Amino acid sequence: MHLYFPRPFAHARFALLFYLCCSSDSRLLARAAGDDTIIHEDHNHHRLLNLLNNHDAFQAAAVGANDYEPNFAGFDRAIIGRAPEAATTLGNNAPKPADIDQGDIQYWIFPQATLQGPSGQADSPLPLPLPLPSTATNLSRLETDLTQMAQPQSPTAGNRTVWLTISTCDQPTSTTTGDAFAPSPLEIYVSLSRNNQRPDNGRSDHVIAVEGGYGNIELSNITDDIYIGVRAPESEGFRGAYNYELAASIDSSYATFFDGSANPWNTSITAWDTDTNSSLLGTGNITNAFLRSSDFTAWMAMRPPFSVYIHSQTDPAILGLQKSVCGLKNHAQIKDSNIQDSDRVMVKIGGQPKQLFYIKDLNSSSSYNAIMTFERSNKGIVGGGGAVWNMTSFTTKSDNNCQIIHSLPFCTNVAYAVPSNFTTNLTTLALAYDAYANKTYQNFSKSLQQIPCDTTPSAQYSLARNCDDCADAYKTWLCAVTIPRCADFSSPSNLTHLQPRNIAQNFINGTEPKGALFSKENKTTNQSRNRWIDDTIKPGPYKEVLPFCVSDGEAGLEL
Numbered sequence: 001m002h003l004y005f006p007r008p009f010a011h012a013r014f015a016l017l018f019y020l021c022c023s024s025d026s027r028l029l030a031r032a033a034g035d036d037t038i039i040h041e042d043h044n045h046h047r048l049l050n051l052l053n054n055h056d057a058f059q060a061a062a063v064g065a066n067d068y069e070p071n072f073a074g075f076d077r078a079i080i081g082r083a084p085e086a087a088t089t090l091g092n093n094a095p096k097p098a099d100i101d102q103g104d105i106q107y108w109i110f111p112q113a114t115l116q117g118p119s120g121q122a123d124s125p126l127p128l129p130l131p132l133p134s135t136a137t138n139l140s141r142l143e144t145d146l147t148q149m150a151q152p153q154s155p156t157a158g159n160r161t162v163w164l165t166i167s168t169c170d171q172p173t174s175t176t177t178g179d180a181f182a183p184s185p186l187e188i189y190v191s192l193s194r195n196n197q198r199p200d201n202g203r204s205d206h207v208i209a210v211e212g213g214y215g216n217i218e219l220s221n222i223t224d225d226i227y228i229g230v231r232a233p234e235s236e237g238f239r240g241a242y243n244y245e246l247a248a249s250i251d252s253s254y255a256t257f258f259d260g261s262a263n264p265w266n267t268s269i270t271a272w273d274t275d276t277n278s279s280l281l282g283t284g285n286i287t288n289a290f291l292r293s294s295d296f297t298a299w300m301a302m303r304p305p306f307s308v309y310i311h312s313q314t315d316p317a318i319l320g321l322q323k324s325v326c327g328l329k330n331h332a333q334i335k336d337s338n339i340q341d342s343d344r345v346m347v348k349i350g351g352q353p354k355q356l357f358y359i360k361d362l363n364s365s366s367s368y369n370a371i372m373t374f375e376r377s378n379k380g381i382v383g384g385g386g387a388v389w390n391m392t393s394f395t396t397k398s399d400n401n402c403q404i405i406h407s408l409p410f411c412t413n414v415a416y417a418v419p420s421n422f423t424t425n426l427t428t429l430a431l432a433y434d435a436y437a438n439k440t441y442q443n444f445s446k447s448l449q450q451i452p453c454d455t456t457p458s459a460q461y462s463l464a465r466n467c468d469d470c471a472d473a474y475k476t477w478l479c480a481v482t483i484p485r486c487a488d489f490s491s492p493s494n495l496t497h498l499q500p501r502n503i504a505q506n507f508i509n510g511t512e513p514k515g516a517l518f519s520k521e522n523k524t525t526n527q528s529r530n531r532w533i534d535d536t537i538k539p540g541p542y543k544e545v546l547p548f549c550v551s552d553g554e555a556g557l558e559l
Contacts, residue, residue, distance in 0.1 A: 087107040087108055087109040087197065087227065087228075088106070088107070088108050088109070089108075089109055089110075089111060090108055090109065090110045090114070090228075090246065090247070090248045091114055091248075092114050092117060092119075092120050092248065092249055092250055092251070093120040093121075093247065093249050093251065093254055093380055093381060093382060093384055094247070094380060095245045095246065095247035095254065095379060095384075095385060096108075096245070096246055096247075097169070097243065097244070097245045098230075098243070098244060098245075098246065099241050099242070099243050100186075100230065100232040100241060100242050100243075100244070101232060101241045101242075102172060102232050102233065102234045102235065102238075102241065102242075103232065103233075103234045104231070104232055105200060105229055105230065105231040105232070106229070106230045107197070107198055107227070107228065107229055107230075108227070108228040108229075108230065108246060109197070109225055109226065109227055109228070110162065110164075110225065110226040110228070110248040111225050112223070112224050112225050114248075114250075115160055115162065115222060115223075115224075115225075115226075115250060116160070117250075119152050119250065119251050119382075120152065120249065120250070120251045120380075120381060120382045121380070121381045121382065122150060122151065122152050122251075122381065122382045123150065123376070123378060123381045123382070124150060125146045125149070125150050125305065125374065125376070125383075126143060126146055126147065126150075127295055127298030127299055127302065128295065130147070130150060130151045130152075131151055131152075132147060132151065138288050139287075139288065140284070140285045140286060140287050140288045140352075141268065141284060141285075142268060142283060142284060142285070142286050142287075143286070143287055143288075145256075145258050145268070145387065145389075146374065146387070148252075148256070149252065149253070149256045149374070149383040149386075149387050150252070150381075150382055150383040151252065151382070152251040152252055152382050153251060153252055159220075159221040159222065159223055160221075160222050160223075160250050161218060161219065161220050161221075161222065161250070162218075162219045162222050162226060162248060162249070162250055163216065163217070163218050163219075163248070163249045163250075163251075163252060163253040163254065164188075164190065164208065164216065164217050164219065164226075164228065164246075164247070164248050165214070165215070165216040165246075165247050165249075165253055165254045165255040165256075165385060166186065166188055166208065166210060166214070166215045166216075166230070166244055166245070166246050166247075167213060167214055167244065167245045167255050167324040167325060167326050167327065167385065168185070168186060168210065168213035168214070168242060168243070168244050168320065168321055168324050168326075168327055169213075169243045169244060169245060169321075169324065169326035169327055169329075169330055170240075170241070170242060170243035170327075170330060170331075171183050171213075171238075171240075171242050171243075171320055171321065171327075172235055172238035172239055172240040172241065172242065173238060173239060173240050174237060174238055174316075175237055175238065175239055176237055180316045180319070181316065181319065182316070182319040182320030182321075183233075183235035183238040183320065184233040184234075184235045185210040185211065185213075185215075185233075185320060186210050186215075186230060186231065186232060186233075186242060186244060187201065187207070187210070187230070187231040187232075187233060188207065188208035188210060188215055188228065188229070188230055188231075189201065189203070189204035189206075189207055189208075189228070189229040189230075189231070190204055190205055190206040190207070190208065190217065190219070190226065190227070190228055190229075191203075191204050191205050191226075191227040191228075191229075192205045192206075192219075192222070192224065192226060192227075193205065193227075194224070194225065196227065197227045198227070198229060199227055199228065199229040200229050200231065201231065204229070206219070211323065212257075212320065212321065212322045212323030212324070213320055213321040213322065213323050213324035213327040214255065214257045214323035214324050214388070216253055216255070216256075216257075218253070226248070228246070230244065230246065245326055245385070247385055249382065251382040252382050252383055253383070254382075254383065254384060254385040255324075255325065255383075255385025255386060255387070256383065256385070256386075256387040256388070257323045257387070257388050257389075258387060258388070258389045258390065259390050268283060268284055268372055268389040268390075269281055269282065269283055269284075269306075269308065269357075269370060269372040269389065269392055270282060270284075270392055271370065271392060271393070271394030272356075272415055272416060273404055273415075273416040273417045273485070274362075274394055274395065274396045274397055274404070274417065275396065275397050275402045275403050275404050275417045275420075276364040276365075276396055276397050276398065276399070276400055276402075277360065277361065277362050277363070277364060277396065278358065278359060278360045278361075278362055278396075278404055279310075279358075279359045279362060279368070279370075279394055279396065279404075280356060280357070280358055280359075280404050280406060280415055280416065280417075281308060281356070281357040281359060281370055281372075281392075281394075282349075282354050282355065282356050282357070282415070283306060283354050283355045283372070284354070285350070285352040285353070285354065286299055286352070286353045286354060286355065287299050287352065287353055288352065291351065296352075296353065299346070299353045300346055300348065300353050302346065304344045304345060304346050304355045305355070305374065306355050306372055306373070306374055307336035307372070307373045307374070307375055308336055308339070308357045308359075308370055308371065308372050308373070309328040309329075309332035309334065309335060309336055309370070309371045309373065310332065310333060310334035310359055310362075310368050310369070310370055310371075311331075311332050311333050311334070311368065311369050311371075312333060312363075312366065312367070312368055312369075313367040313368060313369055313393065314366075314367075315333065317331045317333075318331050318332055318369075322369075322371060322388075322391060323388050324388065325373050325375060325385065325386045325387075325388060328371060328373065328388070332371070334359065334361075336373070336375075339357065339359070343357065343358040343359070343360070344356065344357050344358075345358075345406075345407055347406075347407065347412070347415065348412065349412070349413050349415060350413075356406060356407075356415060357370075358404070358406065362396050363396065364396050364397065364398055364400075365395070365396060365397075365398040366395065366396050367393060367394070367395045368393065368394055368395075368396075369391045369392070369393050370391060370392050370393070370394065371388060371389070371391045371392075372388075372389045373386055373387060373388050373389070374386055374387045397417070397487075397488050398488055398490060399488040399489050399490055399542070400422055400508060401419060401420055401421060401422065401486070401489070401507075401508055401539045401540050401541075401542050402417040402418065402419065402420060402486035402487065402488065402539075402542060403417060403418060403420035403422060403426060403429060403486075404416065404417045404418075405417075405418055405426070405429060405430035405433065405483075406430075408430055408431075408433070408434040409434055410434045410435075410437060410438040410441070410475075410479075411433070411434050411437050411438075411475070411479035411482075411483060413476055413479060413480075414433070414434075414479055414480075414483050416485045416486075416545075417485065417486045417487075418433060418483055418484065418485065418486050419484065419486045419501075419502070419528065419533055419537055419539035419542050419544075420486070420537060420539055421508055421537060421538050421539050421540065422508070424537070429537070432536065432537070433482070433483045434483075436482060436532055436536075437478060437479050437482040437483060440478060440482060441474075441475060441478055444471075444474055444478070445471070448467060448470065448471060448474075451467060453466060453467035477547075480547040481529060481530075481547060482530060484501070484528065484529055484533070484544040484545070485544065485545035485547075486539070486542050486543070486544065486545070487542065487543040487544070487545050488542075488543065489507075489513070489540075489541045489542050489543055491543050497545060497546050498543040498544070498545060498546070499524070499525070499543060499544045499546055500525040500541065500542075500543055501525060501527070501528050501529065501541070501542055501543065501544045502525075502526070502527055502528050502533070502534050502539065502540065502541050502542060503522075503525050503526055503541045504526040504527060504534075505534065505538065505539075505540050505541060506540060506541075507540045507541060508539075508540045513541045528544075529544065
């Protein structure tokens with residue numbers, strides 16, 4: 001005979017029968033057999049029978065069918081309590097988002113079957129295919145980073161390497177206005193033993209440190225299931241829950257953070273210049289490929305591949321999330337999606353491809369952090385979680401007579417703030433400077449045409465450089481001195497690379513510069529390097545950043 005009891009009623013009947021059958025009290029066994037001769041000796045017997053025979057009454061006595069908590073008189077809670085929820089399974093390169101309240105812990109498993117399964121799909125973020133051919137050498141730092149992120153590692157038979165990554169997307173918020181602290185980060189515990197499928201603090205083989213919303217670990221020689229516990233600590237003074245994205249991969253780190261803190265030039269993005277309400281940010285060399293190579297051409301033809309997020313240094317909202325792509329997407333003040341396509345461009349400055357970001361609508365005299373990312377459209381691939389680089393900082397100018405121009409038709413290396421009066425349209429300003437430099441260049445171009453550039457090698461001035469090299473070098477120099485780089489007139493006077501200019505004019509607001517240093521009799525300071533600027537642009541007093549040689553385009557020049 002088969003017995004069926006609806007849950008939770010079934011659990012109660014089983015527990016009751018277990019208690020009756022296992023009891024050493026013969027009177028209870030007699031009652032179970034239907035002997036009612038001693039009912040009068042047990043004052044609770046009729047209550048138990050009524051409860052068993054009245055399903056509705058039992059349901060009312062229970063907490064609820066959808067929130068089952070089996071607490072019954074006479075039964076130890078440890079015997080009949082509900083088992084913990086099963087761990088959530090992770091796939092290869094298949095991230096799982098989850099919400100978790102403060103004080104809770106959630107469990108995950110990366111099973112052996114997936115561990116020994118096929119590798120993930122590789123989708124190259126480079127113009128070059130992955131895996132890279134043996135001829136791909138002398139990669140730039142950015143090419144190396146992207147290759148590391150997206151190229152699958154070669155698996156070892158039997159034992160495999162597993163990469164675990166976690167990205168915090170949301171976190172509890174402070175209950176105190178202006179609190180410049182982040183809540184405690186998520187705690188990640190890893191167990192490699194089937195005897196510990198619920199790793200926690202003090203009971204784990206590995207602990208993943210989470211910093212800035214990102215954590216990762218590389219586990220080698222793995223042959224069996226991996227068990228993971230994610231705990232959300234309780235942070236005093238913060239309310240709300242966490243949201244995170246956990247991923248496992250047998251190919252490479254699913255999400256990556258590139259830390260350049262050991263070398264401040266390795267942030268991969270720098271602030272090239274600012275004016276009072278905008279900033280120009282640029283990457284380093286995206287490739288080291290030769291000018292006319294197919295790789296160089298492919299990079300220049302690509303849609304600008306990198307993204308950027310901007311956040312005020314006075315706002316703590318991204319503290320604890322600044323190394324996480326999803327955290328930046330949710331909480332940065334200026335998101336990459338808010339930046340127009342026309343304000344992100346690929347340029348050839350300093351001889352190599354770079355990507356520029358023109359950031360607008362900033363506040364004057366304000367400090368910001370900029371964080372560059374690389375994001376994938378397909379999340380189910382190797383490295384699909386993208387990459388984040390170390391942040392860089394910049395401060396906008398305070399005076400109102402410098403303005404950023406870039407991507408000029410002739411002076412292609414110009415990408416910085418120039419003297420301006422802010423009454424001229426920005427496009428008009430840029431074209432005016434570019435046209436003036438182009439007009440000045442024509443005399444040199446005519447002179448160069450008198451040189452026999454196409455003569456035999458034995459008759460050439462140099463076999464290392466030709467007339468094209470000469471023309472490029474002269475144009476770079478001419479644009480640098482014809483279109484000066486502008487700094488605030490209020491900049492500290494002890495900065496020797498800044499030269500006061502045009503103090504013979506009043507400021508844009510009509511006031512006059514004062515002080516012995518700014519004597520209008522000094523010809524070096526009472527006008528601009530060329531008078532066309534004073535007569536046409538009329539910027540008022542400013543300071544010129546004197547031209548200097550740079551190797552990686554920070555100033556947008558290479559002389």
